[in-house]
Amino acid sequence: MIVNSNRFSTYTSTSVGTGSEGKKDDQKKDMWSSMLDSVASGKRLPEKNLLVLGGTVESQRDFLEGLSSNDGRRNLDHNNHKIPPIANSFALGYTYYNVLDADQEDILARISLYLLTSPAPTFTSLIRPLLTPQSIPNTLIVILLDWSQPWLWMRQLREWLLLLRTVIMSLGPECIETMKEVMIGWRDRGRTGGSVNLDGSGVVAAEGDVALPLGPGEWEDALGFPLCVVCQNSERIDYLEKNQGWKEEKFDLVLQYLRTVLLRHGASLIYTTPSMISPLQSLIHASLGIHSLLKRSPLKANVIDRDKIVVPPNWDSWGKIRVLRDGFDVESVSDGWSIDLDQSFPTIKSDDPNATDHQMQGEANRSAEPEGSSVVQYEGQVQDTSLDALQLAQGNSDTSKLEVPSVDTQAFLVNQLERLEQQKKADEKAGKDTTFAQGATDDMISDHIGPVQFNMGGIQVDADDMVQRLKDRQAYGQSPELHGVDDESQLEEAGPQVDTDTLAKFFGNLMNRKPTIGGNVNKT
Numbered sequence: 001m002i003v004n005s006n007r008f009s010t011y012t013s014t015s016v017g018t019g020s021e022g023k024k025d026d027q028k029k030d031m032w033s034s035m036l037d038s039v040a041s042g043k044r045l046p047e048k049n050l051l052v053l054g055g056t057v058e059s060q061r062d063f064l065e066g067l068s069s070n071d072g073r074r075n076l077d078h079n080n081h082k083i084p085p086i087a088n089s090f091a092l093g094y095t096y097y098n099v100l101d102a103d104q105e106d107i108l109a110r111i112s113l114y115l116l117t118s119p120a121p122t123f124t125s126l127i128r129p130l131l132t133p134q135s136i137p138n139t140l141i142v143i144l145l146d147w148s149q150p151w152l153w154m155r156q157l158r159e160w161l162l163l164l165r166t167v168i169m170s171l172g173p174e175c176i177e178t179m180k181e182v183m184i185g186w187r188d189r190g191r192t193g194g195s196v197n198l199d200g201s202g203v204v205a206a207e208g209d210v211a212l213p214l215g216p217g218e219w220e221d222a223l224g225f226p227l228c229v230v231c232q233n234s235e236r237i238d239y240l241e242k243n244q245g246w247k248e249e250k251f252d253l254v255l256q257y258l259r260t261v262l263l264r265h266g267a268s269l270i271y272t273t274p275s276m277i278s279p280l281q282s283l284i285h286a287s288l289g290i291h292s293l294l295k296r297s298p299l300k301a302n303v304i305d306r307d308k309i310v311v312p313p314n315w316d317s318w319g320k321i322r323v324l325r326d327g328f329d330v331e332s333v334s335d336g337w338s339i340d341l342d343q344s345f346p347t348i349k350s351d352d353p354n355a356t357d358h359q360m361q362g363e364a365n366r367s368a369e370p371e372g373s374s375v376v377q378y379e380g381q382v383q384d385t386s387l388d389a390l391q392l393a394q395g396n397s398d399t400s401k402l403e404v405p406s407v408d409t410q411a412f413l414v415n416q417l418e419r420l421e422q423q424k425k426a427d428e429k430a431g432k433d434t435t436f437a438q439g440a441t442d443d444m445i446s447d448h449i450g451p452v453q454f455n456m457g458g459i460q461v462d463a464d465d466m467v468q469r470l471k472d473r474q475a476y477g478q479s480p481e482l483h484g485v486d487d488e489s490q491l492e493e494a495g496p497q498v499d500t501d502t503l504a505k506f507f508g509n510l511m512n513r514k515p516t517i518g519g520n521v522n523k524t
Contacts, residue, residue, distance in 0.1 A: 179224030
């Protein structure tokens with residue numbers, strides 16, 4: 001027993017002991033682990049997040065295609081650089097793509113896109129997990145608008161911003177502190193005497209440089225995230241001008257409203273067209289802090305070309321907005337936007353999760369809006385003129401309703417019966433007037449041309465006298481004395497009845513027939 005116990009302890013001590021061979025194995029494992037970790041950390045891509053709000057499934061796909069494609073990518077092997085599929089048909093969608101450098105070889109960052117088409121309150125629980133202290137500094141909010149319905153833009157913007165505010169208020173104190181730091185960095189970007197570009201690249205501010213003071217209406221409603229508004233399908237501007245009679249003043253007014261409200265959030269603005277190259281990539285990537293190592297493409301503002309508008313962050317001001325078109329009350333719109341954002345979410349009570357995508361501009365909704373609302377001001381000046389004809393047809397001052405109320409079936413039939421009776425009386429009156437006019441015309445013709453005679457077997461016959469005799473004979477045949485006779489012999493003496501109507505028609509045709517050359521009809 002003693003030997004066995006000694007053997008067991010010896011076996012265990014040698015197998016699990018701390019010999020020199022065991023130490024060497026541990027050192028080799030630690031060396032390989034450190035080498036693998038260093039290689040992995042060196043190749044780890046910067047992770048960036050895009051929260052895309054608004055638009056439709058198709059417009060979100062167009063945005064991703066315009067953001068992830070460029071001229072260099074077209075020449076690459078598509079098998080090696082495939083664009084991942086996008087899943088955005090239900091609730092919160094997701095996809096990603098890699099940002100390539102100018103030489104199309106180095107990957108600068110990987111961008112994850114989270115897509116949401118409807119500002120329904122139930123979706124706040126889907127957005128909240130995406131916002132963490134680690135992801136907030138690398139997140140950009142993008143709101144998609146469409147030129148097919150520019151009269152809805154202010155209302156759509158308000159719904160999305162109220163949704164974001166609801167989510168932000170539910171975050172923890174650590175997230176709130178991180179958002180404050182992010183906004184301070186964004187607010188000072190480009191305000192140190194021009195030493196930093198608008199896109200955040202360039203020379204870092206030197207020690208002692210003081211940021212320029214904020215102007216009126218700037219950064220008064222900071223969200224905690226950088227914001228970019230993308231107005232898609234700007235080619236429809238020509239359609240609005242040709243088919244709905246929009247003028248340059250209307251397009252400038254829309255732009256002034258957008259720039260005024262976005263100035264309060266320090267947001268950027270851009271118009272895009274699917275068939276045209278735009279600085280969308282540069283704007284989005286620069287807002288996420290992604291810069292090419294080989295090629296610099298600084299952002300340039302453009303507020304002249306109405307379909308190529310680009311307003312970088314920290315560039316705009318009230319003075320620049322006023323210069324675009326005189327008469328725009330920038331103070332009233334800015335103050336009204338702050339009133340709009342003080343409302344509870346959601347502002348429209350509807351069971352339809354896509355209620356804000358429809359034209360909810362009725363009198364009931366307008367009466368519920370707070371006084372001084374910039375949304376009400378905007379919708380009063382920018383309307384869908386294609387509904388004016390429908391408004392006149394239904395006699396309703398509300399141009400936003402496409403529905404026509406139906407009439408009760410019985411009430412409709414009663415109305416139609418009355419119309420038929422009126423039409424019948426009108427036709428009868430018109431018939432009597434026509435008969436009277438025809439008789440007067442016949443008498444006038446008879447007085448003018450005199451009696452009509454024709455030759456019948458060598459005998460001159462007066463047509464008028466013959467017609468009168470036929471009428472007298474018909475009247476005699478229909479006399480009560482004749483109808484009162486029951487004796488068959490007296491009926492036989494009366495002779496066969498003559499079809500006087502046919503004879504009268506025959507002689508009438510003779511009277512109305514035009515004389516021909518060499519004919520026998522003459523006038524006396």
